[in-house]
Amino acid sequence: TDEEGRFAQTHPRSAALAARAQGSLLAGVPMPWMTRWAGSFPVFVDTANGARCVDVDGVEYVDLCLGDTGAMTGHALPEVAEAVARRARNGITTMLPSEDAIWVADELGRRFGLPRWQFAMSATDANRFVLRFARHLTGRPRIAVMDWCYHGTVDETLAVLDGDRVVPRPGAMGPQVDVAITTAVVPFNDLDALDRRLAQGDVACLLMEPALTNIGIVLPDEGYSEGVREITRKHDVLLVIDETHTLCAGPGGCTAAWGLEPDLLVVGKPIAGGVPLAAYGMTTEVAHRLVGPMLTAEADVSGVGGTLTANALALAASRAALSSSLREEDFAVAIPLAERFTAGVAGVIEKHGLPWHVQRLGCRAEYVFCPPPRDGATAAAAVDEELEAFLHLWCLNRQVLLTPFHNMALFSPAHSEADVDRHTEVFGEAVDALVG
Ligand code: PLP
Secondary structure: OHHHHHHHHHOHHHHHHHHHHOOOOHHHOOOHHHHHOOOOOOOOEEEEEEOEEEEOOOOEEEEOOHHHHOOOOOEOOHHHHHHHHHHHHHOOOOOOOOHHHHHHHHHHHHHHOOOEEEEEOOHHHHHHHHHHHHHHHHOOOEEEEEOOOOOOOOHHHOEEEEOOEEEEOOOOOOOOOOHHHHEEEEOOOOHHHHHHHHOOOOEEEEEEOOOEOOOOOEOOOOOHHHHHHHHHHHOOOEEEEEOOOOHHHOOOHHHHHHOOOOOEEEEOHHHHOOOOOEEEEEOHHHHHHHHOOOOOOOOOOOOOOOOOOOOHHHHHHHHHHHHHOOOHHHHHHHHHHHHHHHHHHHHHHHHOOOOOEEEEEOOEEEEEOOOOOOOHHHHHHHOOHHHHHHHHHHHHHOOEEOOOOOOOEEOOOOOOHHHHHHHHHHHHHHHHHHHO
């Protein structure tokens, strides 16, 4: 297509690197998601700073992807860069705790209202550890998740509903476990279905995002979150909130913004300014059940953690990121930018009378090709990968970088209103080109 041709012409260096990568990198990329970029080859990055990203061909983008929220603070925060450099000079991995770990745990505790924390390398890891805890504490074999959720590449969570049956999630390379045995799946925004399923008594925990964010954004109905808490308590099922993708809602994610009361909470992605780190927190009661009333670590909490987990570099980066970004004042700048984006996109959709919609959660927004979905299956049915890819490549060719998944846009204090308006203009041109 014209857009493919334009892309290839303006990215000769990326094309050369992509050709070279075919010789050594599985699928030509260092990480599978990077094959999702809409051009016929991935753009190779040179530098990223604030809300800008520059590729090896010298093309500069307004970055609305921000590492799929991994760099939600904007790239290369000076405080994080300094903390990382300092720590790198002073040693990273010793297997001894650093003081920064206590600072970060206290700060996460303040933000999410949970007193006890431990760290992991990624949110995927943290979710695996939390599921292990939940099964250990309850002696129950099964976990429950929402239909069309995503919690990382955790085998048991890669499941969806097919009628009443639990089947592997499409697009995930065959799960290594039989999800029909390990997992219960319930539709989002359906309290009756949740109540019926948990009543069977075999579920250790419900792991959920406060809003679905990995199949377009699906927001909870009024009263849904409270209902979930009531039902999980009634059936003695641990409620695990995964805030990894929803910190866009504010400094304490949806948990603080909506007054949620999880038993355990997982958070990852931006908490160390882009350096790999995740954390999981829990109530005093859960901690008592895990390590005893003295809250010492003498009890058996084995089977979690890893050699590089809680390394001093990640924790120094996190301390810097949490003290200099992701604060109330940062969201006070970023959220109005996302509102401006939503209004701009809605204007284009309305002008053309399209059955599309723009969903927003805090400083993050996504277009969906349907009216606001109430559950994951509806959102999944409306996914149009060809259309997504077209819009993505159109924007990329005009130096606006969206995520390759559902064309999400994320705003940081480093963005400007002009950045938002640039996207609106480019999006408007794309839709004009599509529908005339
Ligand atoms: N949980 C949620 C809600 C996510 O969206 C993701 C990734 O997109 C993860 C967990 C996994 O995070 P990571 O890929 O950093 O392990």
